[in-house]
Amino acid sequence: MSGELAKLLSDLKEPEALEFVEKALGEGVDPMQLLGDAKEGMNIVGERFASQDYFIPDLVFSGEILKGIVNMLKPHLKKGAEPERIGKIVIGTVAGDIHDIGKDLVVFMLDVNGFEALDLGIDVPVEKFVDAIKASGSTVVGLSGFLTLAFDSMKDTIDAIKDAGLRDQVKIMIGGGQINDEVKSYVGADAYGRDAVEAVKLAQGWIGG
């Protein structure tokens, strides 16, 4: 039976996947195993996204199916059963910019892949990033931005991280509509990721997992 839920989820069969979970729970299948299968399904989705068989609609919809599955499993999961997170990542849309679709996808994919994404939201002031790094001890920071004004906000944010003496402690990745490698050099980031799956790969490269 193992693997079937992963297949249903990764093939984006929403009613079938939810039905499967309901039935399995009724038959006494360990909810942790079902959660594991669902995560396996999300890994397949991620792979298909990376190989350009899946695109943003598929990724977003898979997230909705997963949410439905997790909601069904939640009452059956023991408290504290959440697996340990592999690392903390501070992430947000930089000052002046309120675009969140891309950033939210990155947060979601980091979460699915076992990271603890500390989402600071949108239009995040420079100091808030610095404070969050200090408070959390994060070693990876993600800066998102869609507008040309975000280039300077990213630069200001990274400069502030430098001034706070934290630059050596963190790896910084950036992303967003007009972001490319030139912007990466301009703002002084460590890497640019073109989509949510690349962000996960960058985080895995830096933290492991």
Added chain:
Amino acid sequence: MQKKWEEMSPDEKQEAQFQKLLTPKDPEGNDLQFQSPEAEAAYKTSINRFKDAIQLKESDRVPVTVFPGWFPVLYSGMTPQEVMYDYDKCAAAFKKFVLDFKPDVQWGGVMPGPGKFFEILDYKLYAWPGHGVNPDSGYQCLEGEYMQPHEYDLLISDPSFFFRNFYLPRVFGALEGFTMLPPLTGILEMYGVALNFIPYGLPPVQNTFKALFEAGAEALKWVTVMGGVDGELATLGFPNILGGFTKAPFDTIGDTLRGTKGIIMDMYRRPDKLHQALQTITPLMIGMGLGAAQQTGNPVIFMPLHKGADGFMSDEQFKTFYWPTLRAVILALIEGGCIPFIAAEGGYNSRLEVIRDIPKGKTIWMFDQTDMVKAKEIVGDTLCLWGNMPSTMLKIGSPEEVKDYAKKLIDTAGKGGGFIMANGAFFDHAKPENVKAMVDFTKEYGVYK
């Protein structure tokens, strides 16, 4: 004898529209008085240069323009907030921008919009300076599900009723009174006719209409100032190239009604309803473009594309959900003598073979992150390419890098005509010397021999 508009072929309609552009009028309907013979010559040469490029012919040189976002405002040392509330300042900023950079054509200063108008109506779809974003930022969309999934049938059966009674009151706080209005199509005969009008006597509805009158007056005040500077720039030799605006039906539903996430869910959970709604919206988008062109006497209809980019949906999804109704809008606009000016935001590299399927020499496509060499190869014999100086280069690069990039564009995309040099995406921040380098270099190097 001149043919009547309805008797003309699409080609004749387009030609008549171009002739109208070449003989501009002042607000009183008299021939526009140019400030100098040189200005008149520049105006007409620019229009003809654009016409040649659109019709895929070589002109005297590659046309060049700059289609910025907030750049003219920031370049003039003002904030977005200032120009949204002081229309004279806005006009001054856009005038300075055009006179300093001298693009062949311009698109007026209506982009910032009237701040007070948005306040009067309590607009909720956007955050604007002082209302959700700081004074130095431009306005930004606040996406949401302004239409619920179960409301598809309502939209499909009577889109105008849905817009007035449901959508508009959700995005404009001051239009709450619209929720109380009965459908106009219920006004039929003597018996009961007065019942239809009772809501107009109620305070919430009357307050909504008061807000509408006030908002209308403000919009008029604003457009008078913007129209004034537009006319002045025309007399100086800089034609406004934009005649109106419409959208791809998928974006109309996805951007403003259901939101990005909402429409994605619909692609899986209720694809039939989505398809039906797209069909409903299509003639409305066509009418919007044709109507604008009639009103302004300018056939170029701007269509910014948002969710069709190749990083966003798959080719299969594009062909299923996005392209058919977009194509229908494009074809109908062409049929009506218009020139769809389509801004393909993001990348359209994997879509080129698909978008090829439209009449030749009738559209402009503004490309952002599309490979222009590939575009020239695949769609160069069909559509006029516009772009694609990267925003990042204008902001971060040097004038030399900009010139190198422009040279490559002219040598490849510009070969044999059918190309307009410009930025590829709307930008706010850039080095002025880079923008200048793009324009000046094109005027010098882009001459067809």
